[in-house]
Each structure stands twice: as structure tokens, then as C-alpha cells.
Amino acid sequence: MGKTAEFDLCVVVDDDEDILTAARLLLRSQFTEIVTARAPDEAIAAIAGRSADVVLLDANFARGATDAAEGLAWLDRLLAIDPELIVVMITAHAGVNVAVEAMKRGATDFVSKPWSNERLVATVRTAASLRRSRRAVAVEKARVVAITDPAPGANTPLIGRSAAMARVHSLIARAAPTEANVLVLGENGTGKEIVARALHAQSLRARQPMLTVDLGAIATELIDSELFGHVKGAFTDARADRIGRIQAADGGTLFLDEIGNLPLHLQPKLLTVLEQRQVTPVGANRPIPVDIRVIAATNMTPQTMRDDRHFRQDLLFRLNTVEIELPPLRDRREDVAALVDHFLDHYARRYNRRAPVLSTGARAALSAHDWPGNVRALRHAIERAVILAGDAPLEAEDFPLGTVTPRVAPEAVVAPVATEFNLERVERRLVEEALKKHGYNISMAATELGLSRAALYRRMEKHGL
Numbered sequence: 001m002g003k004t005a006e007f008d009l010c011v012v013v014d015d016d017e018d019i020l021t022a023a024r025l026l027l028r029s030q031f032t033e034i035v036t037a038r039a040p041d042e043a044i045a046a047i048a049g050r051s052a053d054v055v056l057l058d059a060n061f062a063r064g065a066t067d068a069a070e071g072l073a074w075l076d077r078l079l080a081i082d083p084e085l086i087v088v089m090i091t092a093h094a095g096v097n098v099a100v101e102a103m104k105r106g107a108t109d110f111v112s113k114p115w116s117n118e119r120l121v122a123t124v125r126t127a128a129s130l131r132r133s134r135r136a137v138a139v140e141k142a143r144v145v146a147i148t149d150p151a152p153g154a155n156t157p158l159i160g161r162s163a164a165m166a167r168v169h170s171l172i173a174r175a176a177p178t179e180a181n182v183l184v185l186g187e188n189g190t191g192k193e194i195v196a197r198a199l200h201a202q203s204l205r206a207r208q209p210m211l212t213v214d215l216g217a218i219a220t221e222l223i224d225s226e227l228f229g230h231v232k233g234a235f236t237d238a239r240a241d242r243i244g245r246i247q248a249a250d251g252g253t254l255f256l257d258e259i260g261n262l263p264l265h266l267q268p269k270l271l272t273v274l275e276q277r278q279v280t281p282v283g284a285n286r287p288i289p290v291d292i293r294v295i296a297a298t299n300m301t302p303q304t305m306r307d308d309r310h311f312r313q314d315l316l317f318r319l320n321t322v323e324i325e326l327p328p329l330r331d332r333r334e335d336v337a338a339l340v341d342h343f344l345d346h347y348a349r350r351y352n353r354r355a356p357v358l359s360t361g362a363r364a365a366l367s368a369h370d371w372p373g374n375v376r377a378l379r380h381a382i383e384r385a386v387i388l389a390g391d392a393p394l395e396a397e398d399f400p401l402g403t404v405t406p407r408v409a410p411e412a413v414v415a416p417v418a419t420e421f422n423l424e425r426v427e428r429r430l431v432e433e434a435l436k437k438h439g440y441n442i443s444m445a446a447t448e449l450g451l452s453r454a455a456l457y458r459r460m461e462k463h464g465l
């Protein structure tokens, strides 16, 4: 059996039978199948529903014609059927104008008759490889888009009418339609991701995807290749080219969550992407142009972000063209009532129950609570209450408000009691303790528990924390 060909399907369209035979002989070692046709419509019918790697298309069909009008018209039709199609035009000798026109209309390359065999094979091979890499990028892009669905709850509207939230709403409305990069600051659970989604949804890029990279959830050593991509062989496990999230977000918005976790040594690399609008995958030697708008978020305080031991200031200035700061819930208690009503209604629908009534005392307690986990914690508290509610109005005791545990010294945390052996309960307790210990700072609690942020969120959901 002969060597397997590298490419699948080549289509050659020419009204000259000799040319068809020559092309078939020349290209048969490169393609598993070669379809030849004497007229373009014959070729279209022969490959209907299939995807050709390359179409070699003659420019002149009408006898004696040299202006290529017919070939160019067929080029348009073929590209209308499949805009990704790779067409190599066969032009008459010295038909430079035709070649230029064909390229302008979307042909990938051209060969002129009489051709040199070597040149023809090289041109067709390059064109077929281009098709393959375009397809690989499309598949990779779809994969990356598919795995970056919004986090649970991230698609809810931004509730809150306090003066602080009114400022946030107004900043979103003004910044969204511009191309400005936006930095969203706020403690964990204050709604930074919702703000990022609102910015994208109201932007000119709304029809393109918004890709999220949670820099707090990716192992540090993987951040480089996740963000910037890599080429095959760049490191031991790089078995194939892989585009990074930056390239996958091309045309859309890139949401860099927990930007404060971007290692210092990668910060100049991101700066270069933003300044030069191009990305160089790990191990590649040529940069790829990218068009992205960046929204970044962090739970670091503005002071920490402005400390160049944590964050490069030149990068900060690129990221924070507009800065939106989300105040913690304890500084906008007037928003609690609206949030409580929103989540009561939301979870009553979700669990198909009547929304429980809250006593005046319960409402007052919820408003007075300090909510170290901010809106996320309030949301979980309401969800739990809706699930557990009986017929009586809910009282303050029905919510796990307990005594507020401020950020405590690590040694003050009690080790789990060894007499408890129920794994689920032990897990819940550990997660809860770690959250309290770190003042509901998700990144720090996750690090302490040896979990990724995403894994910690899943456990918080599971245990209603």
C-alpha cells in the first residue's frame, strides 16, 4: 500500500482535459482524492456537502477568452457558497492583472500556465495547509468559547439603587460603548463579573464572545500557555498547537478575572499584547495580530494595585483607563432590601415554591449584617432560607448570620474536631472555617484548602455557604 496522502480532497476545474490529467498525476500523492471537472458547476455538484482542502480553478472557460471574467465570476460563486474555501486560480501566462484581481476577490494564490510542476505542488500544498490551520483555529476557538460559560449567577442584572451603585451604573453606561479598557475593583462577591458582563453586553462587541480567564483558578505554571497559547513542541506536553484565550477572544472582549494573580514575570508579556495588539504564543517566533478589549477585575485594594511590588504600574495604566470600584455591601446597606427581594423571588421560582415572608426583625438583621462574603453570601443565605422555609414567616434566626467573624489571625482558627467523621459535614465545616479565617477572600481560602477558586465555589454552592 502506498503512503497515505497528507490532505484529503483537491478539486481541479479546467475545460482542458490535458490540464486535468496533468494536475491529477502531479497531485495524487498529496491528496487522498482528486475530483476533476470541466466546468465549475460540475465541480460544485460533485463536492456538494463536502469540504475541499483546495480548489484549483481555471480563469478562462469560454473558448478563446482571455479576460478571465468567467473564472472570476465562478470564484465569487464558490466563495459565496463557502467563504472559507481555499481557491488557487490558474491564469494564462503573463496574466498578472487577472491574478491580482483574483486575490482581491478572495483567491488564496494563483499559478500561471504553463506551470512548473514544482511550483504548482508547492502552491497547492501551502494553500491546503492554510485551510487546515484555519480550521484548527476555528475548532480551538469554539472549544475555548464553550468552556468559558458565565459563572452561575453571572447573567443576573445588577441590583442596587444606592448612590454608590448609581455611580457604578452610570460608569458602565458611559464606558461600555467605548473601546477603553476597564478595571473593576471590589471585594469578593461584590458583583465584579456582573459588571464585566454588563460592559460587554452594552459594547460594540456584544455580538462577539466575551472570554473569561480566572487567573485565580489556573495553576500559575499554566497561565502563560492558557493566555498566550503555544506551538507544538514548545514544552514537553505541547503535542499540538493551541491558541490561547487572548487569540480566542479576537474581535471580542477578554475578561481577566483576579488580574492581581497574574505573576509578575508575565505582566510585561501582557503589556506587550496590549501595546502592540499582537500575541506571540509560547515557542512561536512570529506574533499574531489580535483585536481585543480587556476588562480586568481584582479583589486587591486600589492601594495594593498601586504598589509596584505587586503589580507593574505601566500595565496598570493600560488596564485602568476607566476604573469602576464596587463598594462592599456593608457600605451600601440600603441595597440589601432590594437584593433580598430579588433573590427571594428568584429562588422561589427556581425551586417552585411560594416566596417565604420575612419578619421585620429578619429584614432588619439582614440589613444590619456585615456580609463579609458580600452579595454572594447574601444570595446563598436566601437560597438556603427558601429551601428550608416552612409556612411561618422567616425570623433572623433562620439565617446563618451568627456572629461576624472578622479577619482573624491564622492561629485563632480551631482545627476540625476529630470526633466528627461525616465527610460531607467535615468538608462543609472546613470550607466555612477557611472562608471565615480569610474574611471571605475566596483566593486565600482556596489556597489554604488546596483548591482552585472554581472548586471552592462549587463546594460553597454545594453546602449553601
Ligand SMILES: Nc1ncnc2c1ncn2[C@@H]1O[C@H](COP(=O)(O)OP(=O)(O)OP(=O)(O)O)[C@@H](O)[C@H]1O
Pocket (backbone or CB within 6 Å): 151, 152, 153, 154, 155, 156, 157, 158, 159, 160, 186, 187, 188, 189, 190, 191, 192, 193, 194, 195, 299, 375, 376, 377, 379, 442
Ligand atoms: N448587584 C448585584 N445584583 C445582583 N446579584 C449580584 C450583585 N452583586 C453580586 N451578585 C451576585 O453575587 C454573586 C457574586 O457575583 P460576582 O461573581 O459578579 O462577584 P465577584 O465580585 O466577581 O466575585 P469574586 O471576586 O469572588 O469572583 C453572583 O451570584 C451574583 O449573581
